Amino acid sequence: xxxxxxxxxxxxxxxxxxxxxxxxxxxxxxxxxxxxxxxxxxxxxxxxxxxxxxxxxxxxxxxxxxxxxxxxxxxxxxxxxxxxxxxxxxxxxxxxxxxxxxxxxxxxxxxxxxxxxxxxxxxxxxxxxxxxxxxxxxxxxxxxxxxxxxxxxxxxxxxxxxxxxxxxxxxxxxxxxxxxxxxxxxxxxxxxxxxxxxxxxxxxxxxxxxxxxxxxxxxxxxxxxxxxxxxxxxxxxxxxxxxxxxxxxxxxxxxxxxxxxxxxxxxxxxxxxxxxxxxxxxxxxxxxxxxxxxxxxxxxxxxxxxxxxxxxxxxxxxxxxxxxxxxxxxxxxxxxxxxxxxxxxxxxxxxxxxxxxxxxxxxxxxxxxxxxxxxxxxxxxxxxxxxxxxxxxxxxxxxxxxxxxxxxxxxxxxxxxxxxxxxxxxxxxxxxxxxxxxxxxxxx
Numbered sequence: 001x002x003x004x005x006x007x008x009x010x011x012x013x014x015x016x017x018x019x020x021x022x023x024x025x026x027x028x029x030x031x032x033x034x035x036x037x038x039x040x041x042x043x044x045x046x047x048x049x050x051x052x053x054x055x056x057x058x059x060x061x062x063x064x065x066x067x068x069x070x071x072x073x074x075x076x077x078x079x080x081x082x083x084x085x086x087x088x089x090x091x092x093x094x095x096x097x098x099x100x101x102x103x104x105x106x107x108x109x110x111x112x113x114x115x116x117x118x119x120x121x122x123x124x125x126x127x128x129x130x131x132x133x134x135x136x137x138x139x140x141x142x143x144x145x146x147x148x149x150x151x152x153x154x155x156x157x158x159x160x161x162x163x164x165x166x167x168x169x170x171x172x173x174x175x176x177x178x179x180x181x182x183x184x185x186x187x188x189x190x191x192x193x194x195x196x197x198x199x200x201x202x203x204x205x206x207x208x209x210x211x212x213x214x215x216x217x218x219x220x221x222x223x224x225x226x227x228x229x230x231x232x233x234x235x236x237x238x239x240x241x242x243x244x245x246x247x248x249x250x251x252x253x254x255x256x257x258x259x260x261x262x263x264x265x266x267x268x269x270x271x272x273x274x275x276x277x278x279x280x281x282x283x284x285x286x287x288x289x290x291x292x293x294x295x296x297x298x299x300x301x302x303x304x305x306x307x308x309x310x311x312x313x314x315x316x317x318x319x320x321x322x323x324x325x326x327x328x329x330x331x332x333x334x335x336x337x338x339x340x341x342x343x344x345x346x347x348x349x350x351x352x353x354x355x356x357x358x359x360x361x362x363x364x365x366x367x368x369x370x371x372x373x374x375x376x377x378x379x380x381x382x383x384x385x386x387x388x389x390x391x392x393x394x395x396x397x398x399x400x401x402x403x404x405x406x407x408x409x410x411x412x413x414x415x416x417x418x419x420x421x422x423x424x425x426x427x428x429x430x431x432x433x434x435x436x437x438x439x440x441x442x443x444x
Contacts, residue, residue: 013052013116015036015039016108017036018121019092021059031123031347034347040088042415042418043418050087050425053089053090053111054089057094058093091107093106096289097127109146118149118150118151119151119425120140120151121155122153136191137186140191149429152191154191158343160181163180172296188212192216197428198221200222202368202369224345225417226414233326236330239326239331240331248313251278251335251388252335253282254284260341263303265384266381270385273389275311279314281315284319285318329352332357335358337349338361338379346365349365353405353408356406358397359371359375360384362379363379374400
């Protein structure tokens with residue numbers, strides 16, 4: 001479908017999201033920041049007239065300041081201009097905590113005459129935890145006073161029946177289960193009512209919004225998570241030498257070390273393998289919003305102690321900087337995603353698609369994204385270990401993985417995601433113009 005009505009006008013889009021510094025895409029901050037950077041970059045390369053203002057997070061932590069200060073002087077920290085033809089402006093105006101709705105609304109209000117549409121990137125804990133999560137509908141309600149179309153990309157959707165005791169433990173959430181379930185229901189129903197359009201990454205998430213939260217089907221657009229075209233692939237031999245894994249089969253887990261990603265069964269699976277033949281890299285940093293959570297700190301320490309007890313060939317790398325990502329994926333013989341449940345598409349899995357890496361995923365992951373069942377395993381350590389052993393005994397598994405990747409990733413390339421997003425913008429803008437003209441005729 002072609003975008004109509006966009007070529008003759010300039011669409012002014014405001015995007016509310018965490019955002020990395022100018023020359024960084026993949027940051028310690030959170031996955032939504034990397035997603036937004038890729039989306040904005042691709043939108044600015046579209047052959048349509050568009051200007052973007054990003055209402056982004058303030059830079060506060062020492063790590064963020066270090067990354068940011070490499071490219072932008074501190075005097076310019078609140079106002080960055082970047083990308084081709086200066087089509088994008090970053091305004092840093094909010095920080096996590098209970099005041100973010102007012103900080104964002106105030107900044108957008110000051111620029112309201114330069115905005116045609118508001119697009120919010122949403123993840124439950126990106127504005128803070130506890131009360132801050134429940135305040136998100138307040139932000140959307142305030143923005144409704146601007147009479148601009150509001151688009152919200154939901155990077156995760158929690159169904160009513162998915163809030164269990166195990167869910168609370170995996171996400172380190174304290175509180176009574178009925179209260180937690182009500183909190184998710186309140187946020188999701190309010191979002192569905194207040195927004196003009198909701199974007200989700202998979203059909204499964206759309207189904208949850210409709211069935212669990214009564215969101216109108218016509219409001220929901222499914223736009224896949226974007227996949228980068230990576231041109232930094234390193235030779236297998238050179239990458240293996242860089243990581244010191246020559247002569248061993250390298251298993252890779254990549255991404256934030258969150259409690260809901262099944263690290264425990266991955267580590268325990270290693271004890272069922274011939275340990276002298278394998279090395280397991282657990283490559284990733286602590287989730288931004290959990291770094292100071294005592295329950296999470298205890299969990300991560302336990303994972304590292306368990307790994308150390310099982311084998312010296314289980315290696316925690318910490319956060320992997322942008323320039324080293326290619327080394328890990330180029331050296332990997334097999335990338336593993338042992339997630340017990342899926343509430344969102346996996347950003348790290350997009351690297352698998354970019355680098356065309358052989359992979360194994362849990363049954364829940366396979367059902368969510370439609371990957372081949374032979375490349376999946378039951379959620380237990382023994383099943384995973386057996387599947388790893390089976391994988392290396394047969395070349396067919398690797399070939400099957402690469403063939404599936406080729407078919408799966410094309411509609412998910414960022415150029416296609418940007419085009420689909422522009423279609424959503426154009427449709428909403430056209431509807432708003434028609435509504436305005438109709439109201440003017442009625443008044444006349």
